[in-house]
Amino acid sequence: MSSRNLTAVELREAIASRRIRSVEAVQETFAQIDRLEPTVGAFISLFRDQAMARAQDVDRRIAAGEPVGALAGVPVAVKDVLCTSFGATTCGSRILEQFHAPYDATAICKLLNADAVIVGKTNMDEFAMGSSTENSGLRKTVNPWAPDRVPGGSSGGSAAAVAARLCPVALGSDTGGSIRQPASFCGVVGLKPTYGRVSRYGLVAYGSSLDQIGPFGRTVADAALMLNVIAGHDPADSTSVDETVAPVDDYLDGIDEPVEGLRIGVAPAFNAGAESSVRAAIDAAVDVYCNAGAQIVEIEMPRLDYAIAAYYVIATAEASSNLARYDGVHYGYRTPDPADYVEVYSKSREEALGQEVKRRIMLGTYALSSGYYDAYYLKALKVRNLIRGDFVKAFETCDAIVMPVAPTTAFRIGEKVDDPLKMYLGDIYTISANLAGIPGISVPCGLDENNLPIGLQVLTPAFSEARLLRIARMYEAATDWHTKKPAMVQ
Amino acid sequence: MSDISYEVIVGLEIHVQLCTKTKMFCSCELSFGQEANARVCPVCLGLPGALPVMNRQAVEYAMLAAMALNCEVSPFTKWDRKSYYYPDLPKNYQISQYDLPLGSHGYIEIPLEDGQTKRVRILRVHLEEDAGKNLHTAGNFSQVDLNRAGTPLLEIVTEPDMNSPSQVRALAVELQRIVRYLGVSEGDMQKGHMRFEPNINLAIKRPDGEFRTPIAEVKNLNSFRALERSIAYEVQRQLDEFLETGVTLQMGNKSTRGWNDVDEVTVLQREKEEAHDYRYFPDPDLVPVTTTPQWLEEIRSRLCELPLARQTRYVTEYGLSDYDAGVLTAERPTADFFERALAAGGEPKRVCNLLTQVGLKMAREEGVDLAALGLEPAGVADLAKMADAGTVSATAANTILESMVATGKAPTALAQELNLIQTSDAGELEGIVDQVLAENVQAVQDVVTGSKKSKKARGFLLGQVIQKTKGQANPKVVSEILDRKLK
Numbered sequence: 001m002s003s004r005n006l007t008a009v010e011l012r013e014a015i016a017s018r019r020i021r022s023v024e025a026v027q028e029t030f031a032q033i034d035r036l037e038p039t040v041g042a043f044i045s046l047f048r049d050q051a052m053a054r055a056q057d058v059d060r061r062i063a064a065g066e067p068v069g070a071l072a073g074v075p076v077a078v079k080d081v082l083c084t085s086f087g088a089t090t091c092g093s094r095i096l097e098q099f100h101a102p103y104d105a106t107a108i109c110k111l112l113n114a115d116a117v118i119v120g121k122t123n124m125d126e127f128a129m130g131s132s133t134e135n136s137g138l139r140k141t142v143n144p145w146a147p148d149r150v151p152g153g154s155s156g157g158s159a160a161a162v163a164a165r166l167c168p169v170a171l172g173s174d175t176g177g178s179i180r181q182p183a184s185f186c187g188v189v190g191l192k193p194t195y196g197r198v199s200r201y202g203l204v205a206y207g208s209s210l211d212q213i214g215p216f217g218r219t220v221a222d223a224a225l226m227l228n229v230i231a232g233h234d235p236a237d238s239t240s241v242d243e244t245v246a247p248v249d250d251y252l253d254g255i256d257e258p259v260e261g262l263r264i265g266v267a268p269a270f271n272a273g274a275e276s277s278v279r280a281a282i283d284a285a286v287d288v289y290c291n292a293g294a295q296i297v298e299i300e301m302p303r304l305d306y307a308i309a310a311y312y313v314i315a316t317a318e319a320s321s322n323l324a325r326y327d328g329v330h331y332g333y334r335t336p337d338p339a340d341y342v343e344v345y346s347k348s349r350e351e352a353l354g355q356e357v358k359r360r361i362m363l364g365t366y367a368l369s370s371g372y373y374d375a376y377y378l379k380a381l382k383v384r385n386l387i388r389g390d391f392v393k394a395f396e397t398c399d400a401i402v403m404p405v406a407p408t409t410a411f412r413i414g415e416k417v418d419d420p421l422k423m424y425l426g427d428i429y430t431i432s433a434n435l436a437g438i439p440g441i442s443v444p445c446g447l448d449e450n451n452l453p454i455g456l457q458v459l460t461p462a463f464s465e466a467r468l469l470r471i472a473r474m475y476e477a478a479t480d481w482h483t484k485k486p487a488m489v490q
Numbered sequence: 491m492s493d494i495s496y497e498v499i500v501g502l503e504i505h506v507q508l509c510t511k512t513k514m515f516c517s518c519e520l521s522f523g524q525e526a527n528a529r530v531c532p533v534c535l536g537l538p539g540a541l542p543v544m545n546r547q548a549v550e551y552a553m554l555a556a557m558a559l560n561c562e563v564s565p566f567t568k569w570d571r572k573s574y575y576y577p578d579l580p581k582n583y584q585i586s587q588y589d590l591p592l593g594s595h596g597y598i599e600i601p602l603e604d605g606q607t608k609r610v611r612i613l614r615v616h617l618e619e620d621a622g623k624n625l626h627t628a629g630n631f632s633q634v635d636l637n638r639a640g641t642p643l644l645e646i647v648t649e650p651d652m653n654s655p656s657q658v659r660a661l662a663v664e665l666q667r668i669v670r671y672l673g674v675s676e677g678d679m680q681k682g683h684m685r686f687e688p689n690i691n692l693a694i695k696r697p698d699g700e701f702r703t704p705i706a707e708v709k710n711l712n713s714f715r716a717l718e719r720s721i722a723y724e725v726q727r728q729l730d731e732f733l734e735t736g737v738t739l740q741m742g743n744k745s746t747r748g749w750n751d752v753d754e755v756t757v758l759q760r761e762k763e764e765a766h767d768y769r770y771f772p773d774p775d776l777v778p779v780t781t782t783p784q785w786l787e788e789i790r791s792r793l794c795e796l797p798l799a800r801q802t803r804y805v806t807e808y809g810l811s812d813y814d815a816g817v818l819t820a821e822r823p824t825a826d827f828f829e830r831a832l833a834a835g836g837e838p839k840r841v842c843n844l845l846t847q848v849g850l851k852m853a854r855e856e857g858v859d860l861a862a863l864g865l866e867p868a869g870v871a872d873l874a875k876m877a878d879a880g881t882v883s884a885t886a887a888n889t890i891l892e893s894m895v896a897t898g899k900a901p902t903a904l905a906q907e908l909n910l911i912q913t914s915d916a917g918e919l920e921g922i923v924d925q926v927l928a929e930n931v932q933a934v935q936d937v938v939t940g941s942k943k944s945k946k947a948r949g950f951l952l953g954q955v956i957q958k959t960k961g962q963a964n965p966k967v968v969s970e971i972l973d974r975k976l977k
Contacts, residue, residue, distance in 0.1 A: 082539070083537075083538065083539040089538065089539075091538070096538065099538070101532075101537065101538065101539065102532065102537070103532050103537075103540075105539055200539075200541060201539065201540070201541050202539040202540070203539055204538040204539045205538075205539070205775075207774075208774035208775050209774035235543065236541060236543060237541050237543075238541065238542070238543050238544065238775065238776050238777050239541075239774070239775065239776075239777065317771060318771075318774055320769075321571050321573055321583055321769070321771070324573060324575070324581065324582035324583055325536050325538070325580060325581045325582055326538075327575065327582055329577045329634070330535070330536070330580055330634070331537070341577060341632070345575055365769065368573075368769040368770075368771050369767055369769060370767045370769070373769075373770075373771070377771060
C-alpha cells in the first residue's frame with residue numbers, strides 16, 4: 001500500500017493500525033523528495049536520518065502497544081521560520097543562514113509531542129516578506145503545477161511540498177496571506193487560525209500583531225487534524241488566548257456535518273477586482289453553497305479598500321523593530337572586516353539582507369519616525385479598527401464570508417519582482433483577515449485556462465475555526481477540486 | 491560680582507533595580523557577579539522567535555513604589571519599544587513605558603539639614619528592562635555580557651525641584667530608604683542597584699536681568715558622593731562659564747556630561763542634545779496592563795509607614811532625638827524590631843539606647859540586620875524593664891544584651907549568672923554607707939558644711955559605696971541613704 005496518496009488523517013490511521021509502517025511512509029516521502037525536489041525546490045533543509053530514527057521509534061511503540069500522539073509517524077514539513085533545536089533556522093535569509101536556534105518553537109514541540117516526523121524545513125520569502133517565495137535569499141521554489149510559475153508566498157515551500165506530495169501536511173505562517181495565497185496558487189488547503197489561537201513562541205516575528213502559524217494539507221480534515229495538534233494557550237506567548245475565554249475544540253469532530261441554516265456573505269463589488277477566471281470560480285462556489293441550502297447575503301465592506309495601505313504600514317513598522325536584532329553582533333552573519341562597531345551593524349545588514357526586507361525596514365522605520373507616527377502608524381491602527389468593525393457588522397448578517405484568495409492564479413517567476421506595488425496589491429483579499437485577527441481558509445475551487453489552481457477563501461468570526469472548517473468541508477465534500485493533481489505527480 | 495545671585499535647579503532621573511526573583515520578561519534569575527552570560531535564555535538574549543512575558547511581581551513592586559511616592563497609579567498601562575542600536579541591547583530595542591507610565595504626579599518628602607522637610611514632585615515612575623554590559627578588556631575586540639539584560643528597572647523622574655547638592659543627596663538617600671523599606675529593591679549602591687542622572691542648571695540674577703544657564707545632564711552616577719560632588723562641580727562650572735561667555739539656555743544646547751571619579755570633574759560627552767528618535771511604539775508581543783481597583787487595593791495594603799514619617803513620629807511620640815530616630819528608622823528591620831520591643835513593654839528611650847549602643851553595633855560587626863542577631867524583642871523589653879527598675883545598671887544592661895546575643899539566654903538568667911543584679915536592699919546598704927562615712931570623715935565634713943567641695947565629696951562617697959559592693963549597689967538607693975544621713 002502506497003502512503004503517498006493518503007491524507008494525513010488516513011495515513012495516521014494506517015500507521016496506528018499497523019497497515020503501514022511509519023518507516024515506509026517516511027521512506028516514500030524521501031523517495032518522492034529525491035525525485036521531485038530538484039525541480040520543486042521546496043526545502044531549505046532535510047532531516048533524513050533523524051526522521052527515519054523517529055519513524056522507527058514510533059513503529060516500535062505502536063508495535064509494543066504504547067500510546068502514541070495524534071500525528072504518530074506522519075511526515076510533516078515546517079516553514080523555516082519556526083525555530084528548531086535541530087538544523088538551522090534561516091527564515092530564508094542569508095543573515096540567518098548559519099543560525100541554529102537553541103530551542104524549539106511551541107508549535108514544533110506540539111508536533112513532536114504528537115509524534116509527527118519532521119522531514120524538513122521549507123523555503124520561504126526572506127523573513128516571510130513576499131507573495132511569491134522569490135524573495136528567499138537561499139533557494140528558488142517553483143509551482144508544482146507549472147515550474148515556470150511561482151508557488152506563492154511567503155510559505156511557498158510548504159505549499160509546494162504538499163502540492164507535489166513531498167509530504168501530506170506542513171506548517172506555514174500567515175501575516176498577510178502567506179498561508180492562504182500559496183495554498184491557492186498550489187491547489188491545496190491552507191488555514192490561517194484566529195490571531196492568538198496558536199502560540200507564536202519560536203515563530204520568528206515579521207509583523208507580531210498579524211503573524212499566525214497555520215497548517216497546509218490536501219484536505220480540510222488534514223488542516224483540522226493539524227490545528228488540533230498546534231492550537232492552544234501558551235504561557236510563553238502573552239498574545240495566545242486563554243482557553244477559558246476561547247476553548248479549543250476538537251476540530252475533526254463533526255467536520256463532515258453541514259452547518260444548518262448557513263448564511264454566506266458575499267461582497268460582489270469587492271470581488272470585482274479579481275480576474276475573470278477567478279471571479280467565475282468564486283461565483284460557482286457560491287452556487288455550491290446555495291445548492292447546499294445556504295442563504296446568500298450581500299454584504300458591504302467599505303473599508304477593505306484601505307486594507308493594503310494599513311497593512312503595509314503596520315506590518316513594516318513592526319518588522320522594522322523585529323528585524324533590528326539581526327545586527328551581526330550577537331548571532332548570524334557578520335561582515336568580515338568592519339572598521340568600527342557601527343560598520344558591524346550597517347555592513348552586516350547591507351550585505352546579508354535582501355532588497356524586499358530592506359525596503360520594508362525602511363518603510364516601517366519611516367512610519368514610526370517622530371513627526372510621522374501619527375500620520376502613518378496611528379492612522380493605520382485606526383483603519384485597522386474600522387476594518388475590524390466592518391467584519392463585526394458583516395457577521396451580524398452572515399455566518400461566513402466567501403471571496404477569492406488572490407485576484408490572480410500563480411504568476412510567472414520574475415513577472416512582478418520589479419514592481420513591488422503590483423506585488424503588494426495581490427494581497428488585497430487576504431490582508432484584512434490578519435488586520436481583523438479572524439480565521440480564514442483557502443480551499444481549491446477550480447483551475448483556470450492555464451490549468452492553474454484557484455482558491456476559495458472562507459472567513460468566519462474570531463475563534464470559530466470549528467465552524468470555519470465545517471463550512472469549508474461542505475464545499476469540499478460537494479466538489480472534487482481538491483483531488484486534482486499537478487502533472488508532475490500523476 | 492557681589493550683586494550677582496543665583497539659584498541651583500536640579501531634577502533627577504533615578505534607575506532602581508528591583509529585587510524580583512526573576513527578570514522583567516523571562517524566568518532567568520537576577521544575577522550579580524556570575525560568570526558572563528550564565529544567566530540568560532532565548533528571551534533575554536533576544537533570539538529570533540522568543541517572546542517576552544511580563545513579570546507580575548515587578549509590576550506589583552513598581553505599583554507599590556509608585557504609591558509610596560504618592561503617585562497616581564494608571565488604571566491602564568502598556569509596554570512600548572524604545573529603539574536604538576547598541577551592542578549591549580540584544581533586540582536593539584528596549585521594552586519600556588512611553589506615554590502611559592505606571593505612576594505619575596507624585597511627590598517625595600525629603601529631610602532638610604534644618605530639620606524641616608521639603609516636598610519634591612515626581613513627574614513619572616515607569617518600568618523597563620535593563621541592558622547588558624559591554625566589556626572592553628579583551629584586546630582589539632569587545633565582549634558583551636547579557637546577564638544583566640532584562641533585569642527590571644524602575645525609572646523615577648522628579649521635577650526640577652531641588653536647589654542644592656545636599657538636597658539631591660537627601661532625596662537619593664531617602665529614596666534608598668523607601669525602596670528598602672518597601673522591600674522592592676536592595677538599594678545596594680555597590681551593586682549598581684541605584685543609578686542617578688541629575689539635570690542641572692542655574693537661575694542667575696544680576697542687575698541687568700535674569701538668566702538661565704544651559705542644562706547639563708550628568709550620566710550614570712552610582713554613589714551618593716558622586717551625585718553630590720558632581721552637582722557641586724557643575725554649579726561652579728556653569729557659573730564660571732556664564733560669567734566668562736554669557737551663554738544661556740537655548741533650545742538644543744543641553745549637554746550630556748560624565749563624572750570622572752578620580753579627578754572629581756564632569757566631562758563633556760555630547761555638546762548638543764542629539765535629536766534622538768527612539769521610534770517608540772506599543773510592543774505587540776505584550777498585552778496592556780489593567781490595574782483593577784481590587785488589585786490596587788491589595789497592593790496598597792502592603793504599603794507601610796515610610797521612614798521619614800516614622801522618624802518624625804519617634805521624635806514627637808517617644809521623645810527620641812532626631813539623630814536616634816534617624817538611626818532606628820534607617821533600616822526597616824531595625825525600626826520594626828524597636829517597635830516590637832516597645833509593644834512588649836519596653837520604655838522607648840531605654841530600648842533605643844540598648845539598640846543603638848549595643849544591638850546595632852553588634853549587627854554591624856556581624857554584617858547582618860538587627861533582626862538577624864537572634865534577639866527576641868520581648869527579651870530586650872525585659873532587659874529595659876530591669877534597667878528601669880534598677881535591678882541592673884545601665885552599663886550592666888549593655889553587658890547583658892551582648893551576652894544575650896552570644897548565648898541566647900534570658901536577661902534575668904544572665905544578670906544572675908554574671909552577678910550584675912544591683913543591691914537595692916536598704917538595710918544591707920545602710921551598713922555599708924555607715925562604714926564608708928566612718929572611714930571618710932573629711933569628705934563627710936565637706937558635704938555637711940556645704941563647702942565648695944561639697945558636690946565632689948558626695949560623689950566620692952557614693953563611689954566608695956558602689957566600689958565596696960563591687961558595683962552591685964543601686965546608685966539611686968545609695969544616694970537616698972546618703973542624703974538622709976548627711977542632712
